[in-house]
Amino acid sequence: MELITGAEIMVRCLKEEGVEYLFGYPGGAVLHIYDALYVQDDVKHILVRHEQAALHAADGYSRACGKPGVALVTSGPGLTNAVTGIANAYMDSVPLVVFSGQVPTALIGNDAFQEVDAIGITRPCVKHNFLVRDIKNLAETIKKAFFIATTGRPGPVLIDLPKDVTIAKAEYHYPKKVKLRSYNPTIKGHAGQIRKAVDMILSAKRPMIYTGGGVILSDGSPELVELTQLLGYPITNTLMGLGAYPATDKQFIGMLGMHGTYEANMAMHECDVLIAIGARFDDRVTGKIEKFCPTARIVHVDIDPSSISKNVQVDIPIVGSVPNVLRAMISVIRDEKLKPDADALGKWWRQIDEWRGIKSLSYRQSNEVIKPQFVIQKLYEVTQGQAIITSDVGQHQMWAAQYYHFDRPRQWINSGGLGTMGFGLPAAMGAKFAFPDQDVACVTGDGSIQMMLQELATMKQYNTPVKIVNLNNGYLGMVRQWQEFFYQKRYCMTYFESLPDFVMLAEAYGHVGKRIEKPGDVEGALREAFAMKDRTVFLDFITDQTENVFPMIPSGGGQNEMLLAERDEMVSTHDEGMVLL
Amino acid sequence: MNNNNRHLISILMENEAGALSRVANLFSARGYNIESLTVAPTDDPSLSRLTLVTSGNEQVIEQIVKQLNKLIDVVKLIDLSETDAIERELMLVKTKASGEQRAEMKRLADIFGGRILDVTDATYTIELTGDGNQLDNFLRAIEKDAILEVVRSGATGIARGQKALHV
Ligand SMILES: Cc1cc2nc3c(=O)[nH]c(=O)nc-3n(C[C@H](O)[C@H](O)[C@H](O)COP(=O)(O)OP(=O)(O)OC[C@H]3O[C@@H](n4cnc5c(N)ncnc54)[C@H](O)[C@@H]3O)c2cc1C
Ligand SMILES: Cc1ncc(C[n+]2csc(CCOP(=O)(O)OP(=O)(O)O)c2C)c(N)n1
Ligand SMILES: [Mg+2]
Numbered sequence: 001m002e003l004i005t006g007a008e009i010m011v012r013c014l015k016e017e018g019v020e021y022l023f024g025y026p027g028g029a030v031l032h033i034y035d036a037l038y039v040q041d042d043v044k045h046i047l048v049r050h051e052q053a054a055l056h057a058a059d060g061y062s063r064a065c066g067k068p069g070v071a072l073v074t075s076g077p078g079l080t081n082a083v084t085g086i087a088n089a090y091m092d093s094v095p096l097v098v099f100s101g102q103v104p105t106a107l108i109g110n111d112a113f114q115e116v117d118a119i120g121i122t123r124p125c126v127k128h129n130f131l132v133r134d135i136k137n138l139a140e141t142i143k144k145a146f147f148i149a150t151t152g153r154p155g156p157v158l159i160d161l162p163k164d165v166t167i168a169k170a171e172y173h174y175p176k177k178v179k180l181r182s183y184n185p186t187i188k189g190h191a192g193q194i195r196k197a198v199d200m201i202l203s204a205k206r207p208m209i210y211t212g213g214g215v216i217l218s219d220g221s222p223e224l225v226e227l228t229q230l231l232g233y234p235i236t237n238t239l240m241g242l243g244a245y246p247a248t249d250k251q252f253i254g255m256l257g258m259h260g261t262y263e264a265n266m267a268m269h270e271c272d273v274l275i276a277i278g279a280r281f282d283d284r285v286t287g288k289i290e291k292f293c294p295t296a297r298i299v300h301v302d303i304d305p306s307s308i309s310k311n312v313q314v315d316i317p318i319v320g321s322v323p324n325v326l327r328a329m330i331s332v333i334r335d336e337k338l339k340p341d342a343d344a345l346g347k348w349w350r351q352i353d354e355w356r357g358i359k360s361l362s363y364r365q366s367n368e369v370i371k372p373q374f375v376i377q378k379l380y381e382v383t384q385g386q387a388i389i390t391s392d393v394g395q396h397q398m399w400a401a402q403y404y405h406f407d408r409p410r411q412w413i414n415s416g417g418l419g420t421m422g423f424g425l426p427a428a429m430g431a432k433f434a435f436p437d438q439d440v441a442c443v444t445g446d447g448s449i450q451m452m453l454q455e456l457a458t459m460k461q462y463n464t465p466v467k468i469v470n471l472n473n474g475y476l477g478m479v480r481q482w483q484e485f486f487y488q489k490r491y492c493m494t495y496f497e498s499l500p501d502f503v504m505l506a507e508a509y510g511h512v513g514k515r516i517e518k519p520g521d522v523e524g525a526l527r528e529a530f531a532m533k534d535r536t537v538f539l540d541f542i543t544d545q546t547e548n549v550f551p552m553i554p555s556g557g558g559q560n561e562m563l564l565a566e567r568d569e570m571v572s573t574h575d576e577g578m579v580l581l
Numbered sequence: 582m583n584n585n586n587r588h589l590i591s592i593l594m595e596n597e598a599g600a601l602s603r604v605a606n607l608f609s610a611r612g613y614n615i616e617s618l619t620v621a622p623t624d625d626p627s628l629s630r631l632t633l634v635t636s637g638n639e640q641v642i643e644q645i646v647k648q649l650n651k652l653i654d655v656v657k658l659i660d661l662s663e664t665d666a667i668e669r670e671l672m673l674v675k676t677k678a679s680g681e682q683r684a685e686m687k688r689l690a691d692i693f694g695g696r697i698l699d700v701t702d703a704t705y706t707i708e709l710t711g712d713g714n715q716l717d718n719f720l721r722a723i724e725k726d727a728i729l730e731v732v733r734s735g736a737t738g739i740a741r742g743q744k745a746l747h748v
Binding site for chain 2: 124131148180310
């Protein structure tokens with residue numbers, strides 16, 4: 001029997017899992033692994049410039065194509081740098097398998113060079129983690145990690161690998177399957193509950209479908225579209241759920257929540273039956289819990305029992321995976337030829353259309369200064385709505401979500417749960433690895449882009465041409481907006497007195513850079529950039545510094561208490577809202 | 582509805598390094614209250630049994646149970662407060678025992694079904710088992726000044742009748 005090293009075992013396991021790309025950064029503890037990577041080319045290693053970027057790139061790759069993302073970092077600072085990326089994936093339920101080097105087993109606990117307690121540090125932000133102490137367990141542990149990361153509610157799994165384990169030798173045997181007696185996610189929904197839910201759904205006079213990231217994670221979009229169109233009900237998506245239902249369809253009434261449309265939030269507030277699917281009633285969506293959907297009975301479909309009745313008590317919980325549960329609902333409705341209440345629905349749609357008439361996403365166009373919303377609208381036109389869009393965190397993120405209409409799942413990639421500035425650029429790179437032939441744009445801001453800027457070098461090295469759309473307002477705009485509204489315009493530490501010349505910076509990294517200062521030049525610059533298929537182009541749009549994101553539900557407000565553009569010079573917030581984010 | 586009730590939750594989990602810290606971490610990270618916790622391997626060496634006492638309203642307890650079940654190392658659990666169950670805790674108390682105190686202390690230990698494990702001319706070390714209330718009652722019954730040291734194991738428990746927690 002052939003004996004091979006732990007490092008070789010790891011690389012072979014990755015190959016068997018069909019891993020194309022490993023995003024990583026070397027160091028002492030993982031040198032043996034790098035040596036094993038050197039002699040093969042099945043698994044392509046992508047050398048990032050910061051470990052956080054390795055995680056975000058693996059994350060962006062996974063969100064774009066649905067396969068698990070894989071990353072490798074060294075012990076100590078390598079691992080601590082990766083933690084933000086791990087937490088980011090955890091909050092948005094992205095399947096990742098992360099390998100971290102560790103000091104040799106004999107030194108663990110001795111404050112050895114570059115030792116940190118990786119298991120302890122990551123415990124609260126992984127789905128699970130493993131320390132492999134014995135090479136005999138290595139292959140099986142890797143199998144378990146992929147299994148846990150990709151099934152049930154997905155999430156990141158970390159494997160901490162002491163250096164001696166990567167050097168030790170063992171026979172290679174990769175199990176085809178693993179079973180864990182303590183882990184067995186429920187996929188199929190309870191038939192009785194589904195039956196009850198269908199009755200409640202069809203009894204609705206003012207129904208509302210509210211769906212989230214779970215539909216995208218489970219590839220449940222076809223079932224969602226079928227059910228929604230069978231019912232003819234209005235549908236809204238969370239920030240994480242955009243694209244699961246085509247935004248250009250008439251039944252889609254926009255995103256909901258803090259920066260959702262007037263019609264989506266009003267319909268939530270007034271509905272009598274709420275059908276929540278793969279969404280977790282986040283505080284950005286519910287606003288003040290006591291004022292959330294005051295007249296609704298609620299059905300909730302989620303694979304994670306702990307998502308159900310966590311923030312909002314629901315009437316009919318269904319634990320199961322979106323496609324399975326929705327298919328079962330569709331069968332019941334079709335088999336029994338059930339029909340919604342057409343009269344009530346007609347009336348409800350007339351009400352919703354009235355709310356739509358408010359046009360809550362309108363903004364005042366200017367001939368002098370570039371409006372950020374206008375840039376996104378043009379981006380949508382120029383890419384014909386087909387590009388994969390990643391974003392960073394801030395106002396630009398909200399405008400991208402509001403003004404780019406996503407018609408397919410996995411087209412919109414952003415950091416929702418953790419809200420990690422710096423996510424956008426490496427995520428775009430990861431998405432480009434997944435789909436080299438598709439247009440990928442990263443919508444970012446002057447603050448966020450500077451958090452992972454070094455990845456421009458990685459993008460040059462591997463030639464992953466991305467279009468960077470920087471909405472440069474010179475401010476940490478989202479925070480400035482809060483200071484304007486809730487802190488009487490005391491703009492403490494949100495104005496950048498010094499910003500780099502982004503054009504020169506792009507050029508310094510070997511890319512194309514362009515600054516755009518006039519509204520009339522926006523479209524041309526975008527067209528030119530997307531015509532350069534094989535180049536990364538940094539478009540620095542100098543935008544209106546004072547623009548705010550509307551609509552907005554101030555913290556502590558109810559869903560029907562939105563601030564709309566123009567009308568509200570104001571703004572006050574509820575006192576108790578001041579402690580909220 | 583907002584009654585903070587005491588719950589005795591008993592968990593079978595993988596007997597692996599780190600499993601205990603996952604449970605403890607969950608309670609601190611999510612701000613759940615933890616009153617006591619005991620853990621030891623079972624007859625099946627691959628499993629350990631962890632019993633904890635927590636409190637919260639119905640909604641909080643429901644989340645605690647769901648979050649515990651979500652931990653990969655947790656195989657099964659039971660909320661013993663929801664069934665007919667036996668609860669036991671072990672307590673060791675070192676008391677002063679000299680002069681008149683000596684006979685009185687022995688008498689109280691007998692009443693509460695305690696055993697004197699160690700004797701010196703000035704002290705007794707008494708072992709008691711019972712549910713939390715019984716142990717509290719004993720401590721209330723003896724003179725406060727007489728207590729030198731108290732060690733409690735934390736509650737553990739088992740369901741009555743046929744019901745058994747196993748894999
Ligand atoms: C600056 C900023 C502003 C924001 N403003 C808004 C806003 O206005 N509106 C908004 O909506 N969000 C907003 N967010 C995002 C918000 O913080 C949350 O990330 C988001 O609302 C959560 O989306 P979700 O409910 O779809 O849950 P996700 O985080 O996407 O969770 C997915 C859910 O689906 C479940 N699931 C996973 N797989 C399956 C499966 N196979 N079957 C069934 N269920 C499954 C999971 O268990 C989980 O409950 C904002 C974020 C930032 C940074
Ligand atoms: C790593 C990190 N630090 C701080 C924050 C808090 N924060 C949220 S939005 C924001 C401003 C972002 O500024 P910019 O990228 O310029 O975007 P803008 O809002 O101006 O469009 C800040 C600081 C965060 N989300 N992430
Ligand atoms: Mg900015």
